[in-house]
Amino acid sequence: MSLLSICQWIQNTDSSTALRESTYLFPIVETTHVLGLSLSVGLLVVSDLRLIGVGMRRRPASEVFRQLTPWMLAGFAIMFATGLLLFWSQALKAYHSVFFRAKLCLLLLAGVNAMVYHLTIYRRMNKWENKLVPPAQARLAGWLSLIIWAGIIAAGRTMAYTF
Amino acid sequence: MFHLFGLTILLATTIVLSLRLLGVMFPQQTFPELASSLMPWNLWSLAVMLCTGFLLFTSEAVKCYGNYSFRAKMVLLFTALLFRFALYPQLTRNWESWRRDYRCCCGFPWDWRDERSVSWDNESGSRVPGLRAAGISGISFHFFHLADVAFAMRRQKQQPLVAIQ
Numbered sequence: 001m002s003l004l005s006i007c008q009w010i011q012n013t014d015s016s017t018a019l020r021e022s023t024y025l026f027p028i029v030e031t032t033h034v035l036g037l038s039l040s041v042g043l044l045v046v047s048d049l050r051l052i053g054v055g056m057r058r059r060p061a062s063e064v065f066r067q068l069t070p071w072m073l074a075g076f077a078i079m080f081a082t083g084l085l086l087f088w089s090q091a092l093k094a095y096h097s098v099f100f101r102a103k104l105c106l107l108l109l110a111g112v113n114a115m116v117y118h119l120t121i122y123r124r125m126n127k128w129e130n131k132l133v134p135p136a137q138a139r140l141a142g143w144l145s146l147i148i149w150a151g152i153i154a155a156g157r158t159m160a161y162t163f
Numbered sequence: 164m165f166h167l168f169g170l171t172i173l174l175a176t177t178i179v180l181s182l183r184l185l186g187v188m189f190p191q192q193t194f195p196e197l198a199s200s201l202m203p204w205n206l207w208s209l210a211v212m213l214c215t216g217f218l219l220f221t222s223e224a225v226k227c228y229g230n231y232s233f234r235a236k237m238v239l240l241f242t243a244l245l246f247r248f249a250l251y252p253q254l255t256r257n258w259e260s261w262r263r264d265y266r267c268c269c270g271f272p273w274d275w276r277d278e279r280s281v282s283w284d285n286e287s288g289s290r291v292p293g294l295r296a297a298g299i300s301g302i303s304f305h306f307f308h309l310a311d312v313a314f315a316m317r318r319q320k321q322q323p324l325v326a327i328q
Contacts, residue, residue: 042172046176058200150168
């Protein structure tokens, strides 16, 4: 069973068709996905700005992350759920879209970046959280996160267009 | 794309500042201190959104004209901007002890960096009705504005192009 046949099967299900052709449900899912993006990625950008030493420098980094993380995770949960629904409704289009594949690769990269950050420099945060200029490794993690998420947003937006 | 980037940062900073007013986020930090960090990003992302939004409009002006969701979006946007620049400073200003410094901050006329602390800044913010209103309204207007976007996108696909009269 190939990936293409799985996507074709998904596309042909009644639920996928109903969602794709609905007047209100699809826009609601799309809207929620965009709002979730602002909540999750937006707050992630704020925390990355702290990580690179540009925003909210007078507050300890651990306090900034502690305040933002619950809302960020809620936003990611919303995005994941709505993203799954959007994929379910247009599985075949997503399969054929090179930008969707790029988006998934970048999502994976973002996850790896976050994992490396949490396993390394995050564990030593008590040593640098009050510094105006965080250590190079923290700044690198922040910049990578910003660049990767900018790429994810760009790829996601470009999916709507065909070249 | 840049419209989306601006939207992400605008809404994120609005959420953080509004939740501070509601006393939910960063309760230990004074509002002027938080605003001094985030307001420049808020205002510049708003500028990016307005510029890119205008360019997007010029590329599809007739289509936008015929789309009622776009008209609703413009009304909501105007309301959000009116709230942001007219009511928001009023609701978050303490007349008694906070002298507002009108020096330009990154090119905009509000300077939120007055550290001569106000009495309400040390409160959580949630006990002041005006601040609660500012917090709730700040989030609501932007969310309703965004909620209209997807409907506009959907209806653009369904509505035929309106002929020029």
